[in-house]
Amino acid sequence: TIADVPGYLPGKDQEWLGIIRHGAKLLWAYSEATVAKITLVTRKDYGGSYLAMCSKDLGADFVFAWPTAEIAVMGAEGATPIIFRKEIEAASDPEAKEREKIQEYRDLLYNPYIAASRGYVDEVILPRESRPKIIKALELLVSKRETRPPKKHGNIPV
Template identity: 40%
Template sequence: AYLPIMSDEIHIVEGTGPIFLAGAHLVQAAIGERIDNEALGGAVVQADISGIVDHRHADEATCFAKIRSQFAQLAVGARAPFARREPREPRHDPDELLGLMPVERSRPYDAHELLARLLDGSELDEFKETYGRTLVCGTGWIGGHAVGVVANQRQVVDRRTGLEPKDKELQIGGVIYSDSADKGARFVELCNQKRIPLLFVQDVTGFMVGSRSERGGIIKDGAKLVNAVANSVVPKITLFVGNSYGAGNYAMCGKAYGARFLFAWPSASIAVMGGEQASRTLLAIQVKNRGHHVSEEEKEALLADIQKRYADATNPRYAAARLWVDALVDPRRTREVLARALEACANNPEIPEFRTGVLQT
C-alpha cells in the first residue's frame, strides 16, 4: 500500500485495484470486522473520503487519457523551462464573465464556470476533484502556457464521510477547510516538482472556525498550505475576483507571498474581514472608548460612517493606489492579461531549489 502512496500522483479506476494495509480476510481475522475490499479501500473510499488517491476514473481509457495530458505539461528543458503548446480559444465566451459574478458577494457561483472562460479549450485537468471541494485545483493552459490553478469554490459543496448516500456533510463555499487546505498544499508542491507556474484565483472569506475545526487540526492544515505557498519557487500569479479576507489572503498568495503579478477585478474586496463583521467590531470598540451611554440613534450614525469608510478602504482601487495590486483588469480581458503575464514569466525562468519548512501532518 505504501508504494503507490509515495508516487507523485495516484490514479485509480473504479472497481479495480483497491488500496489498503490489510485485505478483508486479514481485517476480519485481526479485529473481527466484516467488510469487502471495495468498501475497505476502493476508489470512492480512497479518492472521496480519505483523499489518498488524486484521480478517480470510471474506466481505464479515461485514466490513460488523463495521464497523457499530465505528461504533456512537464517542463521540457533549461532553455524552455515551462511547457508550451499552440493556444486555443475557450469554448465559452470570456464576455460572459460579466454576468457570472453575483452583485451580492455572499451569493454562490461555480468556479468551474469562471475557469471555463479563462482556460484554453475551457479544459481543466482537475486534481482531487472529489476531495477538499471548496478549493478547485487543476492544470490547464492559458494562451498556450501551462498553468496550475488554485481557485476558491464559492458554491456550497458536500463532503463524503461514508459510502452511503446519506453520509455527507455540507461545506460553505469560499471557506478553506482542513481537507481543502491539505489538497491545496499537495497541489502547490506538485506544481513545483513539475515546474508549472501557478495561478491563484481568490474569492475567499478565510479558514473554517469553531470547535469542530480546531479539534480537526485546521491550524496545522492551514499552516501546511501557507507554508507551501510561501516557499513555492515557480512563478505565481494572483487574480482577485471577489473577497480576499484575513488568513485566506495568505493561503491564496496575497501580496506578501511573492506573486510575480497581482491583478484585481472591479468586484474584488481585500480586507482583514468582511465589511459587516468589521463594521460591527469597530462600532463596539468606538462605543466602549466613549466611556458613556450611546443612544441607538448615535450607534446607527456611527455604524453608517464606519461602513462607508470601510467600503472605501476595501475597494480594489484603494489597493491599486497603494500598489497592493499591479492592475485592475476588465474581466473580459483577463485571459489576455494572464497570457502576457505567463509569457513574461517564461522570459525570466530562474527558479531556485524548492524547499519547505517542517510540514505538520
C-alpha cells in the same frame, strides 16, 4: 490562483478539524514553489485567507484584481462593530450608525484601487481582460529562475 475566499471561519469546530494545520500546508506549498505565481482576486479576499491564497506577501509575481474585489482584514459586517464599537454605542440610533460605519468601511477599505496603491495588487483589471493579462504575465515569467539556498527539503507542517 483565483481567489474568492471570505476567510477562515472562527470557532472551536474548525480548530478541532484542523483549519490552522491545513492552512499552514497551503502557505508552505506556496512559499516553497519556485514556479510562476499569479493571483487573480475576483471578489472577497479577507484576512488569513488573503495571505494563504498567494498574496504579494507570500511571493506572488503578479496579483490582479477585478473592480469587484474586496481585499481587507475582515468583512465590513464583522469589523465595524469591533473598530467603531464606542462610536456605535454612543449614537442615538446605534443601528443606523452601524450601517453608516459599514458603508464607510466598505468605501475606505474594500476598494481594490486602495490595495493597488499600497502595492498589494499590481493592476485592477476588467473581467474580460483576465485571460490576456494572465497570458502576458506567464510570457514574462517563462524564464523565471528563483535562486534559493541549497537544502535537502523544507519542513512541511503536519
